[in-house]
Structures are given as C-alpha cells and as structure tokens.
Amino acid sequence: xxxxxxxxxxxxxxxxxxxxxxxxxxxxxxxxxxxxxxxxxxxxxxxxxxxxxxxxxxxxxxxxxxxxxxxxxxxxxxxxxxxxxxxxxxxxxxxxxxxxxxxxxxxxxxxxxxxxxxxxxxxxxxxxxxxxxxxxxxxxxxxxxxxxxxxxxxxxxxxxxxxxxxxxxxxxxxxxxxxxxxxxxxxxxxxxxxxxxxxxxxxxxxxxxxxxxxxxxxxxxxxxxxxxxxxxxxxxxxxxxxxxxxxxxxxxxxxxxxxxxxxxxxxxxxxxxxxxxxxxxxxxxxxxxxxxxxxxxxxxxxxxxxxxxxxxxxxxxxxxxxxxxxxxxxxxxxxxxxxxxxxxxxxxxxxxxxxxxxxxxxxxxxxxxxxxxxxxxxxxxxxxxxxxxxxxxxxx
Numbered sequence: 001x002x003x004x005x006x007x008x009x010x011x012x013x014x015x016x017x018x019x020x021x022x023x024x025x026x027x028x029x030x031x032x033x034x035x036x037x038x039x040x041x042x043x044x045x046x047x048x049x050x051x052x053x054x055x056x057x058x059x060x061x062x063x064x065x066x067x068x069x070x071x072x073x074x075x076x077x078x079x080x081x082x083x084x085x086x087x088x089x090x091x092x093x094x095x096x097x098x099x100x101x102x103x104x105x106x107x108x109x110x111x112x113x114x115x116x117x118x119x120x121x122x123x124x125x126x127x128x129x130x131x132x133x134x135x136x137x138x139x140x141x142x143x144x145x146x147x148x149x150x151x152x153x154x155x156x157x158x159x160x161x162x163x164x165x166x167x168x169x170x171x172x173x174x175x176x177x178x179x180x181x182x183x184x185x186x187x188x189x190x191x192x193x194x195x196x197x198x199x200x201x202x203x204x205x206x207x208x209x210x211x212x213x214x215x216x217x218x219x220x221x222x223x224x225x226x227x228x229x230x231x232x233x234x235x236x237x238x239x240x241x242x243x244x245x246x247x248x249x250x251x252x253x254x255x256x257x258x259x260x261x262x263x264x265x266x267x268x269x270x271x272x273x274x275x276x277x278x279x280x281x282x283x284x285x286x287x288x289x290x291x292x293x294x295x296x297x298x299x300x301x302x303x304x305x306x307x308x309x310x311x312x313x314x315x316x317x318x319x320x321x322x323x324x325x326x327x328x329x330x331x332x333x334x335x336x337x338x339x340x341x342x343x344x345x346x347x348x349x350x351x352x353x354x355x356x357x358x359x360x361x362x363x364x365x366x367x368x369x370x371x372x373x374x375x376x377x378x379x380x381x382x383x384x385x386x387x388x389x390x391x392x393x394x395x396x
Contacts, residue, residue: 060125168345179257227290228283255275296349325379
C-alpha cells in the first residue's frame, strides 16, 4: 500500500440530480461542491488555481481563434489530435499541448491517447451569447482587471466614484470613456451589443411581472409617447415591448448615442432617436421611461443627474422603470460580486434596494414598488414615480 486512500464518488447520482434540478438548485449545488473542493485544497493547489487564471482565459481565446470548440461540438463524437490539426491548420504537437490543458479544466474531455470529445462547457462556449461575452471581456475588460491593483493603490484604496479617472482608463492608457474606447477596438461594440441582447433568457423579462395593461388602461392618444427606452442600445427592448403590446396606443421610442442608434434594429412601430441621457430629456410626458443596465454604469452623483433629467420630463402619471440588479443585503452570489467589481473599474457599482431608494429620493423620485422577475440573478424592475412634493409638467 502506498498510503493513498481510495475515494468513492457517486458521479452518476450527481449527474442525475443535475439533470432534473432547476437552475437555482444547480447553481446552489455548484457553490456547495466548489466550497467542498476548496476545503480539500493544499497550498500548491491554491497557488496554481489563482496563478493561472489569466492563462485559462488566454487559452479559451486560442480555442476560439482555432475554432476548436465548434469543431468538437459539430463532430458529435471523438476527434484525434491529428484530426484537429488538419481542421485548424495548427501544428499537431501544439494541438496535443492545448488539448491536454483543456482536459484539466473540463473544457473538453480526453477519452483516449490524443482523442477528445466535447463537454457541457464546450457546448456552452460555442453559443452566440458566450462568444460575444468572451469577446467583450477579453478584448475590452481584461485590461481593466490588469490595471485594478495599481489603480486602487494610486487612489489610496478609496471607493472609485470619478468617471474621469478609472481603472479601465488606466488599463487602456487613455482619458476616454468606455464607449469611446469600444469604438476604437475591433468588434468591441458589436460584441457588447450582442452580449447585452442575447444574455437574457427570453422567458425572463420585466414584461412578465409588470402590470403594463393595468397601468395603461384608459390611454387613447396615439401621439402621446407610451414607452421611451433611455439608453436603449440598438432597440431590442423597444421591439419586444411593441411586439407584446401592439394594441396599446402611443409612440415607442429608443434613445441612445449616434453611433449606437445607427445600428438600431428595424421593428414596426419603433422610433430611434439620438439622445445623451445626461442632457434634458426631449420626450416630454411619456407614460413609461425605461432603462435597463444604464444607471449601474455610473457613480451616484451621475445617476442622480440622469434621474433628474427624466423627472423633469415626467407627467403626473408617468413612471420611470429602472431594470437592474438589486443586490440582497447578505449572501451576494459570485456572479453578482464579479459584476460589481467589474463596474468598479468604471467608477460604478451594483446596488441594494436601499441604495437604489436613496438615489431615487435624491432626484425627487420615490421608489414605489419592485418586481423581481429573475430571482436567481437578482434582476428586478423598480417602479419610480414623482415624489409627492415635486412640481410636474401638465398631464398630457
């Protein structure tokens, strides 16, 4: 005996549980298993788990460049190193080294000497949303991560709130804001908009929980703005709203900066309008002003400006719908914590309900109700209305 204890693990039972469980159960199971694995780890394991994180992401990018993941998924079975070398045009010895590494991180599975098949992770990686996300983080955000330690040290480890001095800017050695940087990085803007559009489960939407018909009962004027998506990107939300409620009278308007509006989707009943949301809101008296993932891009003082520009355009019956992550007070998930620190790199943050409420009140609004439509990701639409003591424009 060599002193090594035999360990039995019921992988079949675990696989069966994972196959029948819902998303929340699977996510909790992953957290529990990772905590268990970490509790067994020695110092060497911890060193190599964290020291090679940048290598892991780099190797994923190489897999995309060589189309290895797509080749394996399309094959539907075993591919040899020689097969992959022919398919990709890469050196067979290089392919062997790459695939040996992928097997260790479960990106692909080694089933024999220099023989490989796709895994669940391989299939995830070839999805359109994953490809767009990986492009976004690799081409744009990775430099922010690299700069973050030096940036925080330079600013005395204060919570970043200055949009003109950020870790992203330090990483890119520029004073330009994120979207200006993206315009200069090949494919960055396309990856970003595709990721924003595809990352949501089509069955999970604020429209599934918010009482749109109840709130629009009695509206009859087709000339009145019905729904204005402020900072709406290329207009997917507007198209979704109009498709679901084609009979409700009123204008549906998508607003964003010129370069983004130029990419706007063509959808019946949707208008596209150039607008900087830190400037006065040109559309007065709309029933709904809607924003998704816009305020979380900005520090508190800029969010108050943004909210005030909309408040000043609101009619007494107007509603500002803010569709964002609302963090719990405790037990924030790994994904949400990662996003929060990513936003820190541009001087912004994810927020709790109390923090959102304070921002609303600071802009003369009140957070009336919240509607959570994706509890697993803390996605919530917040209904904000004019504070009772606020002066309003006449009802239209």
